[in-house]
Amino acid sequence: DETRDxxxxxxxxxxxxxxxxxxxxxxxxxxxxxxxxxxxADTNLFAIMVHVLGESIRHAxxxxxxxxxxxxxxxxxxxxxxxxxxxxxxxxxxxxEQAARxxxxxxx
Numbered sequence: 242d243e244t245r246d247x248x249x250x251x252x253x254x255x256x257x258x259x260x261x262x263x264x265x266x267x268x269x270x271x272x273x274x275x276x277x278x279x280x281x282a283d284t285n286l287f288a289i290m291v292h293v294l295g296e297s298i299r300h301a302x303x304x305x306x307x308x309x310x311x312x313x314x315x316x317x318x319x320x321x322x323x324x325x326x327x328x329x330x331x332x333x334x335x336x337x338e339q340a341a342r343x344x345x346x347x348x349x
Contacts, residue, residue, distance in 0.1 A: 263290070311337065 243251075268287040275282060311334055 259293075262286070 263286070266286050268285065268290075270286045272284050272286055272289055273282055274284060274289065277284070281288075311330075
């Protein structure tokens with residue numbers, strides 16, 4: 242039930258808190274993640290940072306898959322990419338846009 246602005250605000254507060262934590266604490270600062278299984282729940286800042294990096298990489302990969310579906314880019318170099326059916330891609334983009342608009346209408 243959160244609005245787009247609420248989600249972005251939560252992300253920004255989390256980002257600011259993370260930056261302050263990384264700046265202020267040493268890498269071996271103790272931490273506790275209650276939802277991590279034992280014996281991993283008692284950990285340190287370095288382990289948490291590595292975990293978050295791994296999660297970010299995984300989700301960025303998911304986002305890249307979605308992006309590939311939208312813009313058709315599948316590789317690092319254009320000459321190695323397969324030819325894209327522009328008409329099919331345009332129809333696919335329109336379908337995604339319509340789903341997004343119907344799921345969360347923008348309030349003026």
